Amino acid sequence: NAGVMQNPRHLVRRRGQEARLRCSPMKGHSHVYWYRQLPEEGLKFMVYLQKENIIDESGMPKERFSAEFPKEGPSILRIQQVVRGDSAAYFCASSPGRRGTGELFFGEGSRLTVL
Amino acid sequence: GQQLNQSPQSMFIQEGEDVSMNCTSSSIFNTWLWYKQDPGEGPVLLIALYKAGELTSNGRLTAQFGITRKDSFLNISASIPSDVGIYFCAGRNAGNMLTFGGGTRLMVKP
Numbered sequence: 238n239a240g241v242m243q244n245p246r247h248l249v250r251r252r253g254q255e256a257r258l259r260c261s262p263m264k265g266h267s268h269v270y271w272y273r274q275l276p277e278e279g280l281k282f283m284v285y286l287q288k289e290n291i292i293d294e295s296g297m298p299k300e301r302f303s304a305e306f307p308k309e310g311p312s313i314l315r316i317q318q319v320v321r322g323d324s325a326a327y328f329c330a331s332s333p334g335r336r337g338t339g340e341l342f343f344g345e346g347s348r349l350t351v352l
Numbered sequence: 353g354q355q356l357n358q359s360p361q362s363m364f365i366q367e368g369e370d371v372s373m374n375c376t377s378s379s380i381f382n383t384w385l386w387y388k389q390d391p392g393e394g395p396v397l398l399i400a401l402y403k404a405g406e407l408t409s410n411g412r413l414t415a416q417f418g419i420t421r422k423d424s425f426l427n428i429s430a431s432i433p434s435d436v437g438i439y440f441c442a443g444r445n446a447g448n449m450l451t452f453g454g455g456t457r458l459m460v461k462p
Contacts, residue, residue, distance in 0.1 A: 241394075270450070279358075279440060279454040280395070293449060328394055332448075339383040339402075339444040343394035 239264045241331050242311075243344035251352050256316040256323070258347040262331030268292075269312040270330045270341060271304060280328065286312060287334070319351045358441050358453030365431055366461050373439060373456040374425040381443030384417050384424040385450070389438045398439075399426070433460050 242261040250256050262269050268287055272280040282296040286306040297304065301319075306312040316323055326348045330341035358375045365371055375384070383402055387395035399410050401417035401424060408415055414427045424441055441453040 268448075272452075280452040282449070282451065285449065293447070330450075339448065339450070340385060340397055340400050341442075341450055342397065343387075345394045 241329055241342055241344035243327075243329050243347050245347055246345065247348050247350070249350045249352060250319050252320055253318050256319050256349055256351075258314040258316075258327050258329075258349070259311040260314070260329030260331075260344060261311040262329075263342055265333060266331035266342075267334050268332045269306050270332070271312075271314050272328045272330065274326045274328060274346075276325075283314070283327075316349070319349070321351050324349055324351045356441060356443055356451055356453035358456055360456055361454065362457040362459070364459045364461065367431060367433060369431055371428040371431050371435070371458060372425060373441075374423060375441035375443070375453045376423040377443055377451075378422070379443075379445065380421040381445055382421075383444035384415070385442040385444065386413075386415050386424070386426045387440045387442060389440065389455075391437075395440060428458075431458075431460050433462055436460050 244259050270285050271283040274280050284297050284304045285293040301317045303315045326346045328343050328346045330343045332341050356375050356377050385400050386398045388398050389395045399408050399415040404421045405419050406417040412429045438455045438457050440455050442450045444450050
């Protein structure tokens with residue numbers, strides 16, 4: 238399966254712990270996007286990354302949240318000192334890049350529950 | 353930031369009926385995309401539109417890119433139970449950013 242792979246699919250954390258969500262883009266895709274979805278709501282943009290570069294992080298909370306897309310390996314969305322309000326589904330999407338069609342292909346999401 | 357207004361928010365229709373939903377924006381987009389999300393899954397791309405005025409079909413689905421580049425609609429003909437889900441429009445700007453509408457939840461009576 239050459240689709241966008243996210244793991245874990247489900248993650249449970251206690252308040253104050255750290256959550257790390259991983260995303261491997263589709264083969265040949267160099268651009269990764271992270272979105273957050275609260276229950277019964279739409280997708281909210283968080284961050285847009287290329288390999289080793291953050292292109293746009295205007296949707297990321299200023300504290301506790303960080304994202305990276307290293308030269309080798311998956312993109313990581315990291316949430317430190319989680320709070321109950323961080324409980325949500327986090328979706329990763331990838332695209333070929335600026336010269337592509339602009340279509341984003343999504344993974345199946347990582348569902349974070351903070352107790 | 354850019355906002356997309358998607359309507360209706362939800363609809364409950366009879367199997368076999370046609371469905372129409374739309375998105376409007378105050379900003380211009382270069383690409384309009386329509387996605388469907390099933391419960392517990394990620395959004396799946398249904399139709400992509402690249403040019404103002406473009407009308408594209410995918411089976412029972414038809415979508416159009418508005419002439420003003422600020423709106424798009426999606427039609428589903430002869431709905432069936434598996435059409436149930438949440439439909440999202442998304443607009444892509446020149447900066448390669450994708451903005452999503454709030455979604456239309458479709459429920460079909462058998």
